[in-house]
Amino acid sequence: EAQVTQNPRYLITVTGKKLTVTCSQNMNHEYMSWYRQDPGLGLRQIYYSMNVEVTDKGDVPEGYKVSRKEKRNFPLILESPSPNQTSLYFCASSLSTVRSYEQYFGPGTRLTVT
């Protein structure tokens, strides 16, 4: 089944404890992206990757890191999480960045930082 998977689905952690949220897609998509969803703010892009070893900042990259060493994986790293990073995170992928291709979303990771 074609899908985007994220792990973990739920995570409660403490301020400053490094964490990684994994994202994997099995559709051989070139494009991958991370978003955060907060009430009243819609979806905001954190980082995106047009292909392996190519990553760029979205609108809210502060406090996050990403890497794209393989086409299928795009982990999101929080080196020192803070309470303002409590949010619902989505990973997405797309066949390419050519204008007509839609994004496929993972089920989301709900992160709470205390």
Added chain:
Amino acid sequence: GDSVTQMEGPVTLSEEAFLTINCTYTATGYPSLFWYVQYPGEGLQLLLKATKADDKGSNKGFEATYRKETTSFHLEKGSVQVSDSAVYFCAFTNAGKSTFGDGTTLTVKP
């Protein structure tokens, strides 16, 4: 810069009512436009898309037309059902950067 402005919600309708959710955008160039839907507890999924001016996207009774002259992509459905209750997002991607509206929550009552 790029932006999407969606009609503010929440929107509450009775079953079989007509639905319009307004979406206007600001973008450099002419990107493809998308409507995504998010059901409770799930990720977003594509509802419909349009790739160029005057294109009409349609799916599950929903429609939206890419209007270049008014920079709009309003979502419509002639007769909503309880199962349409969800959050709807208007969006586009431009050179890799994706821009989403704030989302409009629709509740349909029997």
